[in-house]
Amino acid sequence: MxxxxxxxxxxxxxxxxxxxxxxxxxxxxxxxxxxxxxxxxxxxxxxxxxxxxxxxxxxxxxxxxxxxxxxxxxxxxxxxxxxxxxxxxxxxxxxxxxxxxxxxxxxxxxxxxxxxxxxxxxxxxxxxxxxxxxxxxxxxxxxxxxxxxxxxxxxxxxxxxxxxxxxxxxxxxxxxxxxxxxxxxxxxxxxxxxxxxxxxxxxxxxxxxxxxxxxxxxxxxxxxxxxxxxxxxxxxxxxxxxxxxxxxxxxxxxxxxxxxxxxxxxxxxxxxxxxxxxxxxxxxxxxxxxxxxxxxxxxxxxxxxxxxxxxxxxxxxxxxxxxxxxxxxxxxxxxxxxxxxxSAEARMHPVQEDAETPPGEGGKGAAIFQANCSSCHRPNEKLVGPPMTEMVSIYKNDAAGLQHWIKTPGKKRAGYPQMPGFPQLSKEDLNELSAYILSIK
Amino acid sequence: MDFPMFHLDWLNDRFLIAMIAIVHVFINHGLAVGFIPYIAWLEQKGVKMAGPTQITNPAWDEMVYKKMKVAFIITTTIGAMTGVGIWFSAALISPSSIGSLIRVFYFAWFAEWVAFVTEVVLIMIYFLTWKNANATLRGKLRHIRLGWFLSIFSWITMAIIVSILGFMMDPGNWNKHHSLLNGFTNPIYLPQLFFRTPAAMVLGGIFGMLLTTIFGEKGSIERSRVLKSAAQWILGWAPVTLAAACIYYNVMPEAMRANMSTAVGTMEFEKYYGLLSYIIPGAVSLVVLISIWAWARPGSIRFAFVLVPCLAAFGFLGIFERVREFIRKPYVIGGYMYSNLLREEDYPLYKRDGILKYATYAGAAVITETNKLSAGRDVFMLSCSRCHTTNGINSIVTVFEGVYGKGEPLEENSMEAYIPNMHNGRTYMPPFPGNKAELKALAAYIRHLQLSGESLEGAQTTGVIVNPLQNVPAAEALLKEEKNP
Structure with missing residues (x-):
């Protein structure tokens, strides 16, 4: 032995x-x-x-x-x-x-x-x-x-x-x-x-x-x-x-x-x-x-x-x-x-991921943004995709247009990679999300 | 993962399996399932065409025999060995998943093996007794019956395998009840089987036509007649294939929706799916066109004319297999194990303690400033290397450059923000399993890869480093604890 x-x-x-x-x-x-x-x-x-x-x-x-x-x-x-x-x-x-x-x-x-x-x-x-x-x-x-x-x-x-x-x-x-x-x-x-x-x-x-x-x-x-x-x-x-x-x-x-x-x-x-x-x-x-x-x-x-x-x-x-x-x-x-x-024990008591508090207000919409969008989008700077302020300038009074883009994005824009679609988001989630995005100043 | 990581850093691990599997499927469908009934049918026709004193039309029979010889040689060499090759390559690249599947599907594979042994024995008898069977009419008729019998067995082998394929993609059933029945009752089982059957027949026919252009003496009556028969065979099966392909095409997104609510609409899937909508009518009409031509003017058909539709038909099957594989993502076993071979249920533990701590083979479990890069390499090996290479096919540097711009320096901060959330947007990606420190180490390693162009050798060349937390003394301590709690 x-x-x-x-x-x-x-x-x-x-x-x-x-x-x-x-x-x-x-x-x-x-x-x-x-x-x-x-x-x-x-x-x-x-x-x-x-x-x-x-x-x-x-x-x-x-x-x-x-x-x-x-x-x-x-x-x-x-x-x-x-x-x-x-x-x-x-x-x-x-x-x-x-x-x-x-x-x-x-x-x-x-x-x-x-x-x-x-x-x-x-x-x-x-x-x-x-x-x-x-x-x-x-x-x-x-x-x-x-x-x-x-x-x-x-x-x-x-x-x-x-x-x-x-x-x-x-x-x-x-x-x-x-x-x-x-x-x-x-x-x-x-x-x-x-x-x-x-x-x-x-x-x-x-x-x-x-x-x-x-x-x-x-x-x-x-x-x-x-x-x-x-x-x-x-x-x-x-x-x-x-x-x-x-x-x-x-x-x-x-x-x-x-x-x-x-x-x-x-x-x-x-x-x-x-x-x-x-x-x-x-x-x-x-x-x-x-x-x-x-x-x-x-x-x-x-x-x-x-x-x-x-x-x-x-x-x-x-x-x-x-x-x-x-x-x-x-x-x-x-x-x-x-x-x-x-593993069973960890499943019972999962650790809370220390989510960074997103800027602006918006509760649920902010959380959805954090989970789905934040890896590519920041409030004021270009990361993978354009900054949120740019979204606001395009969709100021057009929440439906923004929601449509999120669900099925249009063609790739010059200087950015193609954005994937998010068809899994429900109507309610999209409402929250677009409201949050458009609240950014 | 608990196995030494075999890794092909240029070719890409998945590519190895795909290469072997696709060759196997081509041979199985095009030279066995679809080809043997075509040959038996032709052999039967030869007997009907025989003169009053003959058993069969000798020139016709000789040509059919030669075609069967090609199928016999290819199926018993490349066909059989790529079948074993799927096992070998899956065990090397995806040991956790194949090991888990075997524990559930042992019976299915055993049954499949019995059908497979029967098939091989029958194919040997069928081919090797061909010439002797030509001595008497009774012998010839028995031989033809054997051909039909062999066709049935080839089909059964395929029917079982399709069930296993279906099960792997079945949503959530793995966690509820692990049984083979789920494979057969899977919503895409019947459409898939229904599609594969006529598709195999068409492949068999078009391959047969190609072989006829090689073996048939130019200008001979037999050549024209065999070409005409192949055309009839294909024209008979092609509409069924088209209908079945459309059904399968339509149920696929449905199956995906059930599999993973998130996957429909991802651009990668759209890309393949969109490709299919061109390839299905394209390949089928090419095959139909050449068949109509061969039927109308068999004398003018040449090898090169048949080669193109033949390749298109095989390509058609290839794309279907690719889409089928893609539907599985981000899982390798639906709802149970991700394509990085980590179980979904273990994620909370990995998130809490990190993956390195529980990896059997890793240089260090605790990340420091000095071992950051080598730890990042271990994290890459454990959570990315099944699908990504460092600088080869589907390299991690290339995919990140695709996101941030070609040649742009990859910023560690951006990648650190992106990786933990990527599975939300790129739904075919499994979530990142590790903790914060591991994420940072991985980002640093990826940046290092971009700068250095370094490659990553697998366990087959560099061996493994045993994690000190996962060695014999550590396990013995556990046993002692059990005895004196």
């Missing part, structure tokens, strides 16, 4: 409105919808990395170019789902962690808003790449550059999200952060990034193994030398290799997590997730190294176990977030309540 004693840690007020749903339900919605979103993000990222890699390989072996084309067809769908499915968790995190999330967004604002043009650009590149496959058949360097540019963007975007999602957990850093780069430099961002990239490759490997194995996928129509089994074995192996790598990077992520959100429950969830992945990896190993017809044997179980692992990791992430922010949330609630109390 010592870090918490810092005077540089802000305690903002919360939005003083109730949550739209019970907190636990919002948390469940957040975790589940986020995982649905992130799986498609994984497929989009992993898929485009594989397209680039297979297309480079395809420079020597045409079959791999075809493979790249087939993977590219999945990106169109996966990237669209990644975006639409992202809206629900965005909505939920906005509701649950309004102050934390928006503060982090603002502190990294330029990069945060750059996500929109960057991702749009990368999406357009993936279409350009897909729909110019035949047109650019004889200009492979250009064609490959297009997907390479998209991959670069896709690789960069997660860093922006991670910097934000990390920064929101640490209000104690908000006072010292200066833009995106310094938020990026906080501990834990890069280990989490590697963890995410590795997950993307594993998920994509598993997905493609299923995709190319579907009975109604006409594999033989597209490929001549590569066999369905070869491709599936490769993608399955990719999934296994990156699952193994997760066991290496996972502990680094855990160790670099700042201590404030750690507890036994969190560790329990994380280790349970890791433990469930172990049999899945064993089944994968068996299938890859077994005979050809055994490749599918444990596939359903592998997917089920990996789904559970992902659920555990997603929940662990939320538990850490809740733990890390709990003390600060308590302070924020106290602050919010105090402010609401003070």
């Amino acid at each position: 010592t870090a918490f004693l810092q005077a540089g840690t802000p305690v903002p007020r919360d939005i003083p409105l109730d949550l739209p749903l019970p907190e636990w339900l919002l948390v469940v919605l957040l975790v589940v919808s986020f995982l649905a979103h992130i799986v498609f993000v994984n497929l989009m990222l992993g898929g485009s990395v594989l397209i680039l890699w297979t297309q480079l390989k395809g420079l020597k072996d045409k079959e791999y170019d075809t493979l790249a084309h087939e993977i590219a067809r999945t990106i169109t769908v996966n990237k669209s789902l990644a975006v639409v499915l992202g809206v629900a968790p965005l909505l939920s995190i906005n509701a649950l962690y309004t102050i934390y999330f928006y503060s982090a967004n603002a502190l990294t604002g330029l990069m945060w808003i750059s996500i929109i043009p960057l991702v749009t650009f990368a999406f357009l590149l993936t279409y350009l790449h897909k729909y110019t496959w035949h047109k650019l058949e004889h200009n492979k360097p250009l064609h490959i550059s297009i997907i390479a540019a998209a991959v670069l963007v896709f690789l960069f975007i997660p860093l922006i999200f991670l910097a934000n999602i990390n920064l929101m957990l640490f209000p104690e850093k908000w006072g010292t952060v200066r833009g995106f780069v310094s938020a990026l430099a906080l501990p834990n961002v890069f280990p989490r990034y590697l963890h995410f990239l590795s997950a993307s490759m594993a998920v994509t490997g598993l997905f493609l193994c299923w995709y190319f194995g579907r009975r109604n996928y006409p594999f033989e129509r597209y490929f001549t030398t590569l066999t369905r089994y070869q491709v599936r074995k490769k993608t399955y192996s990719l999934a296994l290799a990156f699952s193994l790598f997760q066991f290496m990077i996972g502990p680094v992520v855990l160790l670099t997590l700042p201590a404030k959100g750690m507890n036994w429950r969190l560790l329990g969830i994380i280790f349970a997730g890791a433990a469930i992945a172990l049999p899945a990896m064993y089944w994968m190993w068996k299938a890859i190294n077994g005979p050809e017809e055994q490749l599918n044997k444990h596939f359903g179980k592998v997917v089920a176990a990996m789904t559970l692992t992902v659920l555990c990791m997603g929940s662990g992430r939320q538990v850490y977030r809740a733990n890390a922010l709990a003390p600060h949330k308590k302070l924020m609630a106290a602050k919010t309540a105090e402010f609401e109390r003070l």
Whole structure:
């Protein structure tokens, strides 16, 4: 708690409105919808990395170019789902962690808003790449550059999200952060990034193994030398290799997590997730190294176990977030309540504004003048508009004319800005006001 | 405000949201809500025009498919991302208001999201299965039905969003009962929805006509026939649009009168409103003219001829959105939160103690002679920066020079007299929230801006300074007090 004693840690007020749903339900919605979103993000990222890699390989072996084309067809769908499915968790995190999330967004604002043009650009590149496959058949360097540019963007975007999602957990850093780069430099961002990239490759490997194995996928129509089994074995192996790598990077992520959100429950969830992945990896190993017809044997179980692992990791992430922010949330609630109390009190006893006594007599008319006109008009001098004495000289015996002007002023006069109309003033108010103005000497 | 202030000091914060939102609305209306039914209609026509041995007229179908491809690519990239972009930019620039709205409209947005996911899934199925569906007549007819179904979903997404837009402008309801129903029963809900529907259809049609001039082979029969169809489509919807626009145009001041008794008649509103009365007949007649021409002489239509009415039609929608945004002022949430993101109900407290004291991020809560300018800068950031910049678009120096004369030295005394009363004359302005000392500091800062041309960086570059009254020790003291009162 010592870090918490810092005077540089802000305690903002919360939005003083109730949550739209019970907190636990919002948390469940957040975790589940986020995982649905992130799986498609994984497929989009992993898929485009594989397209680039297979297309480079395809420079020597045409079959791999075809493979790249087939993977590219999945990106169109996966990237669209990644975006639409992202809206629900965005909505939920906005509701649950309004102050934390928006503060982090603002502190990294330029990069945060750059996500929109960057991702749009990368999406357009993936279409350009897909729909110019035949047109650019004889200009492979250009064609490959297009997907390479998209991959670069896709690789960069997660860093922006991670910097934000990390920064929101640490209000104690908000006072010292200066833009995106310094938020990026906080501990834990890069280990989490590697963890995410590795997950993307594993998920994509598993997905493609299923995709190319579907009975109604006409594999033989597209490929001549590569066999369905070869491709599936490769993608399955990719999934296994990156699952193994997760066991290496996972502990680094855990160790670099700042201590404030750690507890036994969190560790329990994380280790349970890791433990469930172990049999899945064993089944994968068996299938890859077994005979050809055994490749599918444990596939359903592998997917089920990996789904559970992902659920555990997603929940662990939320538990850490809740733990890390709990003390600060308590302070924020106290602050919010105090402010609401003070505000209510001030509403009950508003301070009298020390209105300057306007010149001349006229009671109510003077008060109306003070509220509506005095910021631009003075008795004897030109301020924004002409002095009152000038009004008197024009409208001496024409109160109706003056009232008409006040309600709907005529054209701008030379040397003065256009006067706004005051149609909100009632007839009675206008009578009082014009009487007051014309009483000025 | 309780968030670090993101601020774009040249572009203007509002401009960022407006830019993203307007692109999104154009794409949503012109390439989804109005375009998909137009495409489904054309696809259906292709089947009717097929020869005895064909499923559809292949050249016709190919052209319709190409048009759909453009809409598919644009909606799933720029369209989808600007939709998310509205969230991102609103959260950056207007976090208090969007955070408050989400707490009330979570369900509405969730429902909208479900409709949106369905829409995206359907649009992918519709486009990606187009070629395969051409194999059999049954498949083709099913595909066309899917097109109509997708049209309905696009429309539903819009119908929900219009309700949310309506609610934000609904007078006072926020304070009484926060529910989505108010959005649907809002006096301008139906006129607005009624206007947006045919307007989207016209936009879809004119954009379709533009694409036909690109994809249709010059002099071909198909090109002429598709152009003629687009003309029919537009001529069918244009009178409805005109009627709906007139209804919407007439209810708008009524809604404003209810919103804020003071706003009708302000010259800024008059300006936009007056512009509309030219733009409505102007844009509609341009679109109608080109359609009559395309209908009578489709062979002579060129890309450049269609481009002008197409831009005019999109401009027409743009001006409507601008007016709709303007009606909201001086509130961002009607009767509850001003466009400076401060709640109306907190004003007495701010007037009494000043805004700096309660700002989470401010250099100092007490103003002295030495910190006057930096305090003025904080006051500006907290109460003006959502709409004004220092020297960029809608800059505070320019607007004051507009009042006192261009290039004239801005007198602090005059500004001090003007600012606390400006909301009476300029009714779209929220009242100044701070106390006397803050007013003086602000006036001094504005004068300093005029002299120095200094710019103001937002929290995204310079970070924030935590107010010593709003940090952890201060909050802990509160907790202790609670325990031992």
